Amino acid sequence: MFVEGIDYYVDDQGRYVFTEAAHLKRGYCCKNKCKHCPWGYGKETGEVKKSK
Secondary structure, eight states: OOOBTTTEEEOTTSOEEEOHHHHHHHTSOOSSOOTTOTTOTTSSSSSOOSOO
């Protein structure tokens, strides 16, 4: 279960944005270049970092 303010927030345009905590709960990278990706996917290389 996700909790607003911890796992996600709603941005100025009304979109739900997952935090790093939510991604870590899920346990894997979805490779969608999420804003708060704890694995860093797509930030520079477009690849997932092996460890956090």
